[in-house]
Amino acid sequence: MxxxxxxxxxxxxxxxxxxxxxxxxxxxxxxxxPTYRGQGGIYDDPEEGDRTVEALSAPTLRDDPDRTWRAIKDLALAARSATxxxxxxxxxxxxxxxxxxxxxxxxxxxxxxxxxxxxxxxxxGNLRRTTCQACAAIGAEPDWDGIDGAPRCSCGGLLRPDVVLFEExxxxxxxxxxxxxxxxxxxxxxxxxxxxxxxxxxxxxxxxxxxxxxxxxxxxxxxxxxxxxxxxxxxxxxxxxxxxxxxxxxx
CATH class of the missing domain: 3.40.50.1220 (TPP-binding domain)
Structure with missing residues (x-):
């Protein structure tokens, strides 16, 4: 171009x-x-886009945090390997x-x-940070390889990725x-x-x-x-x- x-x-x-x-x-x-919108974007496939939006939403984090974390992990692994x-x-x-x-x-x-x-x-927000939903402590990037669901803070509270989810x-x-x-x-x-x-x-x-x-x-x-x-x-x-x-x- x-x-x-x-x-x-x-x-x-x-x-x-x-x-x-x-x-x-x-x-x-x-x-x-990958980009989200535009040519080649994640949301180009309506069904896949809808599933991604739902997984990365505030209601899903509340009701099924493991699903949100698995979706976040896919994005985080792509970001981790990028320079x-x-x-x-x-x-x-x-x-x-x-x-x-x-x-x-x-x-x-x-x-x-x-x-x-x-x-x-x-x-x-930033995928390289976490926050605790119980004590509000800000933490470093989690060990994504070891994550298969929502991790917990040392206080016992559920961690969340320090990113803005849909409907937040x-x-x-x-x-x-x-x-x-x-x-x-x-x-x-x-x-x-x-x-x-x-x-x-x-x-x-x-x-x-x-x-x-x-x-x-x-x-x-x-x-x-x-x-x-x-x-x-x-x-x-x-x-x-x-x-x-x-x-x-x-x-």
């Missing part, structure tokens, strides 16, 4: 002091983690360049942190950070990468930057609700385009 990084986009990035980035499953596709790709590493380089940088991710794979990104809002609210502290850092005070440039932009809170940083007169960019091989509103649209894979953006800034 051919893309072109224009001189005007490069100049907008060079002159900006702040950058916000919103990432979805597309940025991790090159690491071997950050060139797109993740490019975002680390961009964070080091800007005075203010914030990264909002929908992904729960932990690859941004593994690559070295620092100011990350993992709005949907987003964590209030992370929502507050999102609105404080990306909507209330929009960065001068906001880039949406590999997200289908299906949720309002994912689109809001782009709209806020646009209303404030900032530069907005979409990196995605497919059309999304953001495609017609951004300043620049780069059609292609994140692991190719983000490194090219970094190269353009440094040359």
């Amino acid at each position: 051919v893309f072109e990084i224009s001189d005007s986009l490069t100049e907008a990035l060079r002159s900006a002091g702040s950058l916000g980035v919103v990432t979805g499953a597309g940025i991790s596709a090159a690491s071997g983690i 950050p790709n060139a797109g993740h590493h490019a975002l680390v380089a961009l964070e080091q360049r800007f005075d203010r940088f914030v990264l909002l991710t929908q992904n729960v794979d932990g690859l941004h942190e593994a690559a070295g990104s620092q100011n990350v809002i993992d709005i949907h 609210m987003l964590p209030p502290d992370k929502v507050a950070r999102l609105y404080a850092e990306l909507v209330g005070a929009p960065p001068e440039v906001v880039i949406a990468v590999g997200t289908t932009a299906m949720f309002p809170y994912i689109c809001e940083p782009v709209h806020a930057a646009r209303l404030a007169g900032g530069t907005t960019v979409e990196i995605n091989p497919e059309q999304t609700p953001l495609s017609d509103v951004v300043s620049y649209r780069l059609a292609g894979a994140a692991d190719a385009i983000l490194p090219a953006l970094v190269d353009a800034l440094w040359t």
Whole structure:
């Protein structure tokens, strides 16, 4: 897929002091983690998608936690075997360049942190953490190989993966950070990468930057609700385009 990084986009990035980035499953596709929606996504098969959604829901965690943990294990094993790709590493380089940088991710794979990104809002949580439903203790990533059901905390309470399940609210502290850092005070440039932009809170940083007169960019091989509103649209894979953006800034 051919893309072109224009001189005007490069100049907008060079002159900006702040950058916000919103990432979805597309940025991790090159690491071997399947996307959820879009071509080749987990939800492309309606029956399989429905089963996955049901297993990864709050009611199932309550009524049949073993089923939820088995479904989570499949995702976690894929994430564990994955390593950050060139797109993740490019975002680390961009964070080091800007005075203010914030990264909002929908992904729960932990690859941004593994690559070295620092100011990350993992709005949907992180598979590499657990929380106890009894004592609220935060724990490290469990031994996925040994899991065949819901594990327990040392206090005896059931553990849950530190991720937002279907039919659950987003964590209030992370929502507050999102609105404080990306909507209330929009960065001068906001880039949406590999997200289908299906949720309002994912689109809001782009709209806020646009209303404030900032530069907005979409990196995605497919059309999304953001495609017609951004300043620049780069059609292609994140692991190719983000490194090219970094190269353009440094040359």
